[in-house]
Amino acid sequence: xxxxxxxxxxxxxxxxxxxxxxxxxxxxxxxxxxxxxxxxxxxxxxxxxxxxxxxxxxxxxxxxxxxxxxxxxxxxxxxxxxxxxxxxxxxxxxxxxxxxxxxxxxxx
Numbered sequence: 001x002x003x004x005x006x007x008x009x010x011x012x013x014x015x016x017x018x019x020x021x022x023x024x025x026x027x028x029x030x031x032x033x034x035x036x037x038x039x040x041x042x043x044x045x046x047x048x049x050x051x052x053x054x055x056x057x058x059x060x061x062x063x064x065x066x067x068x069x070x071x072x073x074x075x076x077x078x079x080x081x082x083x084x085x086x087x088x089x090x091x092x093x094x095x096x097x098x099x100x101x102x103x104x105x106x107x108x
Contacts, residue, residue: 020044028077031086038077045071 021044027037049067081095082088 031082031088032091034082034086034088035078038074042071042074042078045074 020040024037024040024044027033028041045067049064049071084094
């Protein structure tokens with residue numbers, strides 16, 4: 001949890017941030033409110049990447065690159081949405097994309 005709240009943090013804030021991180025991860029894992037949970041994860045990863053106080057000096061660059069990578073993955077999950085076997089698909093129904101039939105060209 002030191003990577004999220006810093007090594008000199010208070011116990012209550014460390015537990016709060018850790019609990020939110022676990023809840024967001026569990027929501028993404030089971031596919032419950034996937035866009036909202038992924039957006040929260042994206043914001044958290046971006047804050048972790050740009051805040052030098054949240055990282056130790058030894059792995060400053062590696063942690064920032066990793067956090068930006070995880071933020072990109074979470075951002076993609078926001079745009080893609082939940083999968084077919086997620087809890088969101090069970091509760092809200094599966095989304096179906098219908099591509100309308102357009103006029104076909106005669107050129108090949």
